[in-house]
Amino acid sequence: MEDFLLVFRRDHDGEQLQLSPEQMQSMMKPWQDWMGSLAAQNKLVDSGNRLASEGRVVKPNNVVTNGPYVETKEAIGGYIMIRANSIDEAAELSKGCPILAIGGNVEVRTVVPMD
Amino acid sequence: MQEQELIPHLFRTEYRKIISVLCKLFGIEHIEIAEDIVSNTFLLAAETWGLKGLPQNPTAWLYTVSKNKAKDVLKHNAVFTQKIVPELTRTETTTPEVEIDLSSKNINDSQLQMMFAICHPCISKEAQVGLSLNILCGFGSDEIADAFISNRETIYKRLIRAKEKLKTEKVRIELPDSDEINNRLEAVLTTLYLLFSEGYYSTSQNTLLRKDLCIEAMRLNLLLVENEQTSSPAANALLSLMCFHSSRFDARINKNGDLVLYEDQDENLWNKELIKKGEDYLNCASSGTKLSKYHLEAAIAFWHTQKEDSAEKWESILQLYNRLLQLEYSPIAALNRTYALSKANGKEEAILEAEKLQLNDNHLYHSLLGNLYKDFDNKKAMDHLKVALTLAKTNQDKQIINRSIEQLINQS
Incomplete structure (x- = not known):
């Protein structure tokens, strides 16, 4: 078993949607069901974090810009860590990710163990 | 209570009480002496009660005998008189006699x-x-x-x-x-x-x-x-969990000592007082910021005190299991989550999810699959129940699986 980082990206639309609690709830359910499914297979290593859309990019020579979105069209919305036998299995497990239903994507990366 | 059951029962309830008091008195370095005193007390009880009959108050008898034995040790054991007694009596200058307080x-x-x-x-x-x-x-x-x-x-x-x-x-x-x-x-x-x-x-x-x-x-x-x-909030949550579970203690075992499944329980036998206590402790548990697994398990147990099936009940239980599993994996939580999934999201999705669990040598896994495939693919249901039966170790488990098999046969 190896660990994999799953990074969720989607186009940042710049708008802050105001969601009702019911809408929030219905958005949460697919995520919770998917993470619950990974955890039930004992393949979830870390529930990771959701990331706010606001951000700063710090560059050499004291250059600080607002948000990473000028250069990357797709903003990182969150990440989790899973375990799987191979990167192919990790990719297979990612197919259930709810980000895909709203036009986003999942980047699957193998974690290199530090010995 | 029968006499032959009384001593094991008292051993269960009183042994640890006397040990704790004596250990506290002697210090953990003399734990064996405390254990010897209490073991000898019970040995004496077994001998004399059989010959002379039960004392009027067996617990008080045990306390008195162990107190006397402890005092004997304090008097006669050289180590004790030289090392422990000066320690013990130093603070109590007025009464050199050591008090053994079994209040x-x-x-x-x-x-x-x-x-x-x-x-x-x-x-x-x-x-x-x-x-x-x-x-x-x-x-x-x-x-x-x-x-x-x-x-x-x-x-x-x-x-x-x-x-x-x-x-x-x-x-x-x-x-x-x-x-x-x-x-x-x-x-x-x-x-x-x-x-x-x-x-x-x-x-x-x-x-x-x-x-x-x-x-x-x-x-x-x-x-x-x-x-x-x-x-702590977690301690309250754990007690709440225990109250909810034990409220069903009388309903889950029938007169023959057989396990009665949740769906078949007579809810009139559920202990309302314990359910109420569970709710109170759960309220006490809701302070603080850390959500422990006991909070989640207590909340799941709370929903099980509502016998009536509702969409809200199973959706809540599913989400609680989702979070519980993210906190800590266990095969039993994975199986229960999948059952809740079938109730909340439907059998079709639950079968797909169940097949991913691959807990192939667990009889509960095959029982679950047997239950999910029922009315969907009765042949597969039967295959899984038969595997479950070969994997089950206790008679109780086998009985439950056999009942499911009979139901399936009668139905088709």
């Missing part, structure tokens, strides 16, 4: 302090749980080995090593400071959780003994909750 208050205080002494980080978690069962609950090596699916020899050695370690570290029997209480509380709660589970889920046919174990766990947990320093 319920001192028993409770000693037990609470003993719980935290045993859960000292210098010994491993397994040793903490084992030693707690041994000293706080009066379990023998056999019973502990049973509970941990280990062998007697391993457990015995583990207990001896743990006691040695507590001695060399000179662990004091007292409530540590508040930071240290928080550090050790998790181990204390794990111990109580295992103790309760041992009573609730054990396959032993001895219903009385099993109920005793559950009551013991709840009693010790109550000590934590009633003490301001140890009454």
Whole structure:
């Protein structure tokens, strides 16, 4: 078993949607069901974090810009860590990710163990 | 109560009380002397009660005899007279006579302090749980080995090593400071959780003994909750969980000692008072910021006190299991989550999810699949139930699976 980082990206639309609690709830359910499914297979290593859309990019020579979105069209919305036998299995497990239903994507990366 | 049941029963309830008080008095380095005194007391009880009949108040008899034995030891044992008695009497200049206080208050205080002494980080978690069962609950090596699916020899050695370690570290029997209480509380709660589970889920046919174990766990947990320093949200959540579960104790076992499944239980037999207590402790548990697995399990148990099926009930249970599994994986939680999924999202999705679990050597896994495939693909349902039957170890489990098989045959 190896660990994999799953990074969720989607186009940042710049708008802050105001969601009702019911809408929030219905958005949460697919995520919770998917993470619950990974955890039930004992393949979830870390529930990771959701990331706010606001951000700063710090560059050499004291250059600080607002948000990473000028250069990357797709903003990182969150990440989790899973375990799987191979990167192919990790990719297979990612197919259930709810980000895909709203036009986003999942980047699957193998974690290199530090010995 | 029958006489032959009385001594084991008293051993279960009184052994640990006397041990805690004597250990507290002598210090953990003389734990064997405390154990010898109490063991000899019970040995004497077994001999004399059989010959002369039961004393009027057996518990008081045990207290008096063990007190006298303890005083004898204090008088005659050279080590004691030279080392311990000066220690003990130094503070009490007016009364040189050592007082052995077996009042319920001192028993409770000693037990609470003993719980935290045993859960000292210098010994491993397994040793903490084992030693707690041994000293706080009066379990023998056999019973502990049973509970941990280990062998007697391993457990015995583990207990001896743990006691040695507590001695060399000179662990004091007292409530540590508040930071240290928080550090050790998790181990204390794990111990109580295992103790309760041992009573609730054990396959032993001895219903009385099993109920005793559950009551013991709840009693010790109550000590934590009633003490301001140890009454954490997680401790309240755990007690809430125990109240909800034990509210069904009478409903889940029928007159023959057979297990009655949740769906088939007569809810009139559910103990309303315990359900109410569970709700109260759950409310007390809702302060603070840390959500423990006991919070989630207590909330799941709360929903199970609502017999009526509703979309809200199963959606809530599913989400609680989703979070519980993210906190800590266990095969049983994975199976229960999948059952909740079938109730909340439908059987089709649940079958797909169940197939991913691959808990192939677990009879409950095949029972679940048998249940899910029923009315969907009865042949597959039957195949899984048959595998479950070959994997099941206890008669109780086999009985339940056989009932499902019969239902399936009668239906088609």
